[in-house]
Amino acid sequence: MNEIIKPSAILLIITAVAAMLLGVVSETTKEAIAAQSAKTEQAAMEAVLPGEGLEFETLLDTANGDAPDGTISKVSKATANGELFGYVITTNPSGFSGAVVTMVGIDAEGVITGLRVLSHAETPGLGALATDPSFYEQFAGKSGKVAVTKDGGEIQAITSATITSRAVSSGATEALDWIAANGGAN
Amino acid sequence: MGNPIKIIKNGIIDENPTFVQVIGMCPTLAVTSSAINGIGMGLSTAAVLICSNIFISLLRKVIPDKVRIPSFIVVIATFVTIIQFMLQAYLPALNDSLGLYIPLIVVNCIILGRAEGFASKNSPLDSAFDGIGNGLGFTIALAAIGLVREFIGSGTLFSYPVMPEAFPHTLLFVMAPGAFFTLGCMMALLNHLKNKKKSA
Structure with missing residues (x-):
């Protein structure tokens, strides 16, 4: 009997101590982690929709339990001095391997002000180049429907990564469509 | 108590986890697409290895043989x-x-290998040195593979471009097959050097 109880009791003590330790570390780092992800998001929003004294209002956020709209996971409306300035929309189009999380900034006229790929699992050296300025800077100034040159659009696709380039383009188009459908832009 | 320098050297050179023991291949192949990723992975693994070696060594007389594997895993996790x-x-x-x-x-x-093979039989201090040695050995190996792959694959070292624009990027090297090629060539080279030393 002792042969069963003793090892089990010791294992129980080890796991209990480990759980307690993890609880303490989780509590102490929780705020710093939340602050980091808020900072990253804030920096990305400022990069895609540059402007002075913008106030953001969240219209849709899957993190708060809202249902996604297509692949759109987050929509924020930006106002400056009470007037509509633009929108920041996060879309999750499917790339070569998994979702390519793309944040698009669109001004009140429905023109893209900036675009960033926030996270992805694309091939290093190929699709992963979507985070390179030479690719994402092409999107600024585009409106209506965005597509790569192969599909008759104006976006120069990344060499050997057409699928990723198409995904980002479709994310941009989806964001523009959302604004058209929701009557945000004039 | 063993000689700390000897234990550390053993981990880095004589029993290098990557090139000699050939364990921990999954992270070795997966994250070494650039030098900085290799170093980051190596150092995080080293930190876990040192901590887990010390604790497992401290607990080695308390942990009954029958539940040692689950106990090790809990400590490591x-x-x-x-x-x-x-x-x-x-x-x-x-x-x-x-x-x-x-x-x-x-x-x-x-980590589990060192816990089972070293820390559960040696003093906490020796186990800490074993963790440092193996951790550094792993870090150096990952950094070396990462450097070669990053240089051939992207023409950069630590993300700084070192080659002219015209340098061809052999993308194969930042993808999975490149990891196998690099690891195999390095292992062959090291074995060659070792054999030469022995016969000399």
Whole structure:
């Protein structure tokens, strides 16, 4: 009997101590982690929709339990001095391997002000180049429907990564469509 | 008590986890697409290895033989989770690039292998040195593979371009097959040097 109880009791003590330790570390780092992800998001929003004294209002956020709209996971409306300035929309189009999380900034006229790929699992050296300025800077100034040159659009696709380039383009188009459908832009 | 320098040297050279023991291959092949990723993965693994070696050595007389594997895993998983929280909170850039691989440290057989093979039989101090030696050996191996792959694949070293624009990027090297080629060539080279030393 002792042969069963003793090892089990010791294992129980080890796991209990480990759980307690993890609880303490989780509590102490929780705020710093939340602050980091808020900072990253804030920096990305400022990069895609540059402007002075913008106030953001969240219209849709899957993190708060809202249902996604297509692949759109987050929509924020930006106002400056009470007037509509633009929108920041996060879309999750499917790339070569998994979702390519793309944040698009669109001004009140429905023109893209900036675009960033926030996270992805694309091939290093190929699709992963979507985070390179030479690719994402092409999107600024585009409106209506965005597509790569192969599909008759104006976006120069990344060499050997057409699928990723198409995904980002479709994310941009989806964001523009959302604004058209929701009557945000004039 | 063993000689600390000898234990550390043993981990780095004589029993290098990557090139001699050939364990922990999953992270070795997966994250070495650049030098900085290799170093980051190596150092996080080393940190977990040193902590888990010390604790397992301290607990070696308390842990009954029958439940030693689950006990080791719990100790290792706890340290990995703590390191992940720390990276998320204070080094988000490194956390982004290592992301998926951090939880995989738990099942990295270097850590369980050293726990089982060294820490459960030696004093905490010796185990700490063994952790440092093996951790550094792993880090050096990953950094070396990462450097070669990054140089051939992207023409950069630590993300700084070192080659002219015209330098062809052999993309194969930043993808999975490149990891196997690099590892195989390095292992062959090291064995060749070792044999030469022996016959001389």
